[in-house]
Amino acid sequence: MDERKAYFIIFLIGIIVCPWFNGKLVEPYKSYYIESKDTGYVSCESDKEGNNSYAIQLYDDKYDDRYIVSIDTDNNYTFDIHTKVGVKIIRKHTGNDAPDTYYVENNGFIKFTVDVYNIKTGRKIRTIDMKNKFERLGLDNIQPDSDQEFFITKFNGKNFVCFMVKNFEFSGDRYADSSRRFYLCLDDMSFYDGELPNEVEYSDSSESIEEYIPIKKLLPKNLITLNIAVKNMFRINDSIYDDKIRIITSVRSLPYNNEKLYAMFPKLKDEVAYLKRKNIFANIIFVFPKDIKAEDILELLSPEGHKLVFDGVIVKAEDSYDGFNHQVYSMEELRRYIKSGKN
CATH class of the missing domain: 2.40.128 (Lipocalin)
Structure with a gap:
């Protein structure tokens, strides 16, 4: 086949195929x-x-x-x-x-x-x-x-x-x-x-109040640093649950050694070690009973033997509920003076 015939065949294929391609396979405005x-x-x-x-x-x-x-x-x-x-x-x-x-x-x-x-x-x-x-x-x-x-x-x-x-x-x-x-x-x-059947009674709406404590902002860096949730917020109470507390934090922030945490959840230690070793980013959502103390939560999320102390911790006026500075000596006092819903 000479060169001119080859070009002519390619030209014919273009005439036949291109309109079909444009009309059937390509949607220029979609x-x-x-x-x-x-x-x-x-x-x-x-x-x-x-x-x-x-x-x-x-x-x-x-x-x-x-x-x-x-x-x-x-x-x-x-x-x-x-x-x-x-x-x-x-x-x-x-x-x-x-x-x-x-x-x-x-x-x-x-x-x-x-x-x-x-x-x-x-x-x-x-x-x-x-x-x-x-x-x-x-x-x-x-x-x-x-x-x-x-x-x-x-x-x-x-x-x-x-x-x-x-x-x-x-x-x-x-x-x-x-x-x-x-x-x-x-x-x-x-x-x-749309609607649940009449025989199903709606539960009362939760009366719990969402309280937030910015841990990294209030606690001295040499005492404790926790990466709690995306915005470093510690959720003391969560209105999603009437009788539970939900805490979201990064798996990377969990301690390698914490006897109390890994005794409570035996499978968690290996899971955390695997995710960290493989450099996999993940969040963990904890759900605890509502009556758990904040100190107990912090103890679970801190390295073994890490003590939480409040010497020198001051709630600034801009963060307190009454607009005054307050020196606190316990987690209860911290919760008492911090603004509800403070970001």
Whole structure:
């Protein structure tokens, strides 16, 4: 085959293939992406009595630490959520030098599953296919409603997962969304759309007050330094639980040696050592009884033999509830004088 014939054949292929390629495979004014979110669950454990527990979750570019691995109020379950949301955006030319407009053509879960773990054994006991449950209700365009996609609550002695979602309804280039709530009972797997049945009594709302103590700001550096939560805040009380205290901190901040901590959670020491050795970033969520003393919590999170003393610790006027400086000599005094909700 001479060179001219070869060029002619390539030219014919271009005439035939290019229009088909442009019209069928390429959508110049459309874009599609998949947003995946995982809580990054690693492990969970509770003590023998079931009063204290923890769950570990990864955080890096793949995992978002805003999505906290949840523990139910009875320390029976922990939950790991996995979602993939497909989003197709269409750009529409308006003409007359006006800016283009964009609208969503389709937005719904490609995947939405929740793994349920027995917190006492650490074993996965079931996987809930939420996407399938929504599709059975004829809801094809469900997407998360907020950063807190679901939360744990308790009604009439039963544990429920409440899913907060939006349902998108499309008509041409217009769409409307409506927020909806769905409740899944973890005890009998019953599923409720919008409202719980009348025979289920709502529990009273928590009267607990969120109090924050900025440990690194108030305590001398040579006494104790704890990386508590993302903003170095120590949560004394948490309104998510009526009778529990939840503390979130980095696994890296946990001590290598703490006999009391690792006696309470025998599996934790090896888990912490592995994550540190592999340079894996992870958070740990502790849940303790509400009546635990703050000193006991700090003792669990400090190196063995590290003493907490308050000599010379002063709550500054800007941080105190009455606008005056106060020298404190115990954790109780620190909690008494610090502003409630102080950041």
